[in-house]
Amino acid sequence: MNRPLSFDELQALGAALLKPAALTELGLLLGALALAWLLVWRLGKSRMDSQQRPLSVLFGRHVVDGVLFPLLALLLALGARRLVMHWGLPLALFKLAVPVLISLLAIRFTVRVLTVALPESNWVKLVERFVSWVAWLGSVLWITGLWPALMQELEDISWKVGGKALSLRSMLEGGLTAAVVLVISLWISSIIEARLLRNVTTDLSLRKIAVNLTRAVLLLVGLLLALSAAGIDITALGVLGGALGVGIGFGLQKLAANYVSGFVILAERSLRIGDMVKVDGFEGRISDIKTRYTVIRALNGREAIIPNETLITTRVENSSLADPQVLLTTLVQVAYGCDVEQVMAKLAEAVGGVERVLASPAPAVQLSSFAADGLELTVSFWISDPQNGQGGVRSDVNLTVLKTLAELGVEIPYPQRVLHQRTATAP
Template sequence: MQNHFLSELSARLFRDFGEPEVIWQVAVLLGLFVVAWWCARLLRKKLDARRQSRFEAVRFGAESLNKALFPLLGTVFVSIAQVVLAPFIHTSLLRLALVPLCGITVIYTMLYVARRVFSRGQTEHEANALLYLFEKLVTVVVWVAMVLTVMGIQDDVVHWMASVRFNFANAHMTLLSLASGVLWVCVTLIVAMWAGALLDDRLMRARSVDANLKVVLARVARALMILAAILASLSIVGIDITVLGVFGGALGVGLGFGLQKIASNYVSGFIILLDRSLRLGDMINVSGNQGTVTQIRTRYTVVRGLDGIETLIPNEKLITDVVQNHSSFLTRGNAKIAVQVSYRCDVERAMQLLVEATQGVERVLQDPAPAALLASFGADGINLELSFWIEEAAKGTGGVKSHVNRAVWRLFCEHGIEIPYAQRDIRIIDCAPRRGAESVLNTGNGGAGAAPVA
């Protein structure tokens, strides 16, 4: 190891401290920082204007990208100044300034990439947790690298890591090879997920492709990219990927026995997306759960009920069970209301009032026009039926039917249309020989349309 604590770069800086060259370097740095700040401000305005029409995944990492512009431009300008001024003066201060500028640029750039990657296919809580872990890890690694560079012992640390050896099964590894392997795996995975996010953005902007097909293509492409990234990183590290054949066989046996339900749900999810039997926004009813389809994932489908509670339904149930889809390309549905009137009422007038009750009710369509029908003759009265169409029936029909029922009741009361109700007679018979009389207790209230007592 080196015997000096600080690197040669730091030593030169202390040696040149107080010389006129240091003053010139300070002036150049200040000027370059002002220029970099001004250029970064202009770039932020242009990028913000272009992001207004882009997807949320692009805007999700805007803050990190904006923070990376200033150190990135500073790194470029300081590097150019160092090359230009090196033949004339010492540039130790410029070289030292490049270390934090490059480190901060790497941190914010990686955070921007991570935000773009984790914004797809994750809930807000999951994305924030992954971002927090990734941010801490990248920040620690980069700052440790900057400190080692300033101290000038980065080469010694690398040699020490290469000297630490250990065996893993039949493989001989060093601490350096393990760290580089983990680094390559992370880099290739992030690149694959980044490419998947870009492809996802382009697919979502394509208007000629069906929505379900967009989801299928995006997920298949992302899975293939991640698989290729893992295989490539293992090959770079030096691990023989043929040993994965044993793992693949064990995984196949596990899928055949313990994981068959999970595999069935995944396959069912792709079937639902490909045959387009369900779409986002459909109002469905399956196994007593009714609500709107908000997400179709590869393992489950999220259905949000009318009460706001979301239910996760395994995709296998959507394939094997009976599913009622209340949504229609016409976005309307038919509703019926049954009502009974007295035999003494004017039936034609009652039917006219039923049709009139639908006038002015929100979401009730007048084309096709509402129709009142005489359904049957009941024991207590005449059974009428009102049929009408409701716009956007997927939002629910209960509230509309309630408004129509209230209008029917109000109109019937205004025009004297009686709605009968059943009457019951209780007959009490005295079985004593000396009485032999029977009495009848009428429990009805004299409602219209009641049959006379025999």
């Protein structure tokens, strides 16, 4: 069906649906839908577990949730319709089914692309409702034959902008074309992103910047094509570009600085995804680097969103930049009069056996000061997994030190005070 139905054809369609030949069309249509469902189920059987497979445009979380099911159903329905026409039977049910499948394909394609490209967006459900209403309304208007009358009414609503006449129909068609081009651009960029980020290796930051640049270029090209398809002269964007430059220079300076800083961080690899960093007193692991901000997740589960400009202009302590090994220390006091050299050797040996403590560089114990109540020893040891936290390994080392001192019979001194009591003499 390449054109909407007229009123007479609509009446003939209603009569044809009551004829026995409609049962043949119904059987072929149900067969096409069943075959499409079976093919999608077989092809996507290994993708049904969303925890193991990434989001996909063709395969959704369910069999009929992706784009592949309505696409295959539409192709099989078109093939069955040609078969009915070849048999010389009147078309009735397929005149209704084909527009419905086209609307379903448009809805599924738009929603799946937005879900994959913007997985954390709250606008997907709203867009899904809007696209569903527009698609189903267009399908009804097409089937009932009201589409040409509506298009003519929209064409009659026009006004002049400068020296050019614009109609409401041309603006709606241009907006629809622009939306389709942008959705396709998002789809292509999501495919490239999935392929670039398929394997997580040490080059994740480089692939991240490649993904961001690719998406930005594709969206820019898609926007230009969309504006051209909408009938907007792209050369007129020179004035807009100048105004945008002035806006960036004043109001959007911080925002532009964050975007540029994000690309600089990813390019020079001073900060990488997975690094343990400390920024402005907040310590954690970098979980993601966006174009505008960086997400740092602490070991207690809290997350901090740091603008990228802050990471460029302030001091950042990176525990994983050149070497993931981190030196930790703990203090302990022992009583005066003990064999301090033997205690130091035994403590170093005992700490070396603690889990997560590296054997090379080996733990060391130093006599750091002569305190008022005892000899202060500093126990130094290295770990190579700071992302797992420091409190646990420090506690294990302290317990080992306490156990070793108890085995050696060395006391940990506590503060002692001498009280002098004076008695008053009688006058």
